[in-house]
Amino acid sequence: MATETVAGEVEVGMPQLDFSTYPNQIFWLVVALVAVYYILSRIALPRIGSVLAERQGTITNDIAAAEELKLKSVEAEKTYQKALADARAEANKIVEAAKADIQADLDVAIAKADAEIAVKAAESEKAIGQIRAGALESIEAVAKDTAEAIVVAFGGGADKSAIDGAVLDRLKG
Amino acid sequence: MAETGEGGLSIHPMDQFIVKPLFGDGPVGMFTITNATLWLALAVVSVLLLMVMTTRRRAIVPGRGQSVAELAYGFVHKMVEDVAGKDGLKYFPYIMTLFLFIVCANFLGLLPMSFTTTSHIAVTAILALGVFFTVTVLGFVKNGASFLGLFWVASAPLPLRPVLAIIELISYFVRPVSHSIRLAGNIMAGHAVLKVFAGFAAVGAVAPIAIFGMVGVYALEVLVAFIQAYVFTILTCVYLKDALHPHH
Numbered sequence: 001m002a003t004e005t006v007a008g009e010v011e012v013g014m015p016q017l018d019f020s021t022y023p024n025q026i027f028w029l030v031v032a033l034v035a036v037y038y039i040l041s042r043i044a045l046p047r048i049g050s051v052l053a054e055r056q057g058t059i060t061n062d063i064a065a066a067e068e069l070k071l072k073s074v075e076a077e078k079t080y081q082k083a084l085a086d087a088r089a090e091a092n093k094i095v096e097a098a099k100a101d102i103q104a105d106l107d108v109a110i111a112k113a114d115a116e117i118a119v120k121a122a123e124s125e126k127a128i129g130q131i132r133a134g135a136l137e138s139i140e141a142v143a144k145d146t147a148e149a150i151v152v153a154f155g156g157g158a159d160k161s162a163i164d165g166a167v168l169d170r171l172k173g
Numbered sequence: 174m175a176e177t178g179e180g181g182l183s184i185h186p187m188d189q190f191i192v193k194p195l196f197g198d199g200p201v202g203m204f205t206i207t208n209a210t211l212w213l214a215l216a217v218v219s220v221l222l223l224m225v226m227t228t229r230r231r232a233i234v235p236g237r238g239q240s241v242a243e244l245a246y247g248f249v250h251k252m253v254e255d256v257a258g259k260d261g262l263k264y265f266p267y268i269m270t271l272f273l274f275i276v277c278a279n280f281l282g283l284l285p286m287s288f289t290t291t292s293h294i295a296v297t298a299i300l301a302l303g304v305f306f307t308v309t310v311l312g313f314v315k316n317g318a319s320f321l322g323l324f325w326v327a328s329a330p331l332p333l334r335p336v337l338a339i340i341e342l343i344s345y346f347v348r349p350v351s352h353s354i355r356l357a358g359n360i361m362a363g364h365a366v367l368k369v370f371a372g373f374a375a376v377g378a379v380a381p382i383a384i385f386g387m388v389g390v391y392a393l394e395v396l397v398a399f400i401q402a403y404v405f406t407i408l409t410c411v412y413l414k415d416a417l418h419p420h421h
Contacts, residue, residue, distance in 0.1 A: 015293075016190060020200070021295070024201045029296050032214065033274060036273060039217070039224065045265070049246070051232075051233070052243065
């Protein structure tokens with residue numbers, strides 16, 4: 001440290017070791033410390049402590065409220081899903097019922113149509129049978145007549161019934 | 174503080190620590206209003222501004238000032254709780270007082286032309302002795318004679334214990350000395366170095382170096398101002414822990 005000549009009345013050396021100023025410093029220090037202590041313990045610390053506690057409380061409350069809302073939303077989603085599933089089931093039921101109705105109608109219609117077709121087919125069969133029988137009879141008659149004519153043409157005086165029997169045999173065979 | 178007289182450069186780095194009356198030139202009596210009084214009062218005002226004015230609105234969502242106050246509160250509160258335990262929280266206002274006073278005094282001392290109250294051993298010795306006596310009395314009140322168990326290291330081998338007891342005893346009584354000199358010494362040394370650099374800044378040739386040196390030292394001093402307050406406070410917490418739980 002600079003221990004050369006110092007201007008004026010000031011002493012040389014460390015002012016920290018100038019014991020004549022100690023009572024002054026100590027007195028004012030104690031005053032200052034007491035003041036700080038009272039400011040802190042009476043006003044500042046309780047105030048800050050309460051603000052911090054209040055904030056903690058607010059945060060806790062908000063978190064709790066958020067949790068509750070979350071639970072509610074989960075519940076709402078569940079209800080929604082259930083409603084959706086119910087609606088689906090209902091729709092499926094309706095579709096099934098409609099299908100069954102349509103099937104029944106269809107079955108009746110098909111049966112009816114089948115019966116009509118069967119009747120028509122039977123009639124047609126009958127008509128065809130008659131036509132076929134008519135045709136056969138005509139063939140028989142034509143064959144018999146033709147055979148008789150041929151026999152006569154060949155000069156044979158054959159028995160008409162014998163010719164008819166031979167023609168019928170021939171037609172069957 | 175530097176004058177280039179006829180004899181050359183003369184720097185007075187210690188002049189900044191002189192306690193002198195604010196009004197007039199009389200002797201420094203016990204109740205004289207001195208520069209020390211002024212800067213102690215300013216420290217009190219700073220604490221008031223920092224901790225009371227900023228929290229006036231008691232906002233749930235804090236503003237800038239209130240955040241700082243809450244940060245300081247939380248910082249010291251956690252320190253006391255971590256070091257001294259839950260039962261140490263009863264003494265939280267006391268430790269908070271020490272911390273805020275030292276922090277404010279240290280930072281006020283960094284203002285140019287200011288007087289640094291914490292650079293005086295008289296101030297730090299009172300702070301440290303206050304802690305020492307409080308903690309010692311508290312130790313005996315809380316634990317009775319078993320507070321002396323602090324000096325009797327039960328985990329050491331029996332023949333070593335008396336030796337350790339003497340060492341522990343000495344270290345216990347050295348506590349206030351180291352506690353106070355650490356703070357005053359750090360602050361005083363830093364400020365003296367700043368003044369020396371400032372003195373050299375008046376010399377043309379080395380002025381740039383001196384000014385850069387000042388910037389560096391000043392930055393360091395800003396750190397030291399906080400760290401020394403922190404160290405003082407945490408040591409107080411450690412001593413408090415010893416008083417509350419004297420068994421190792």
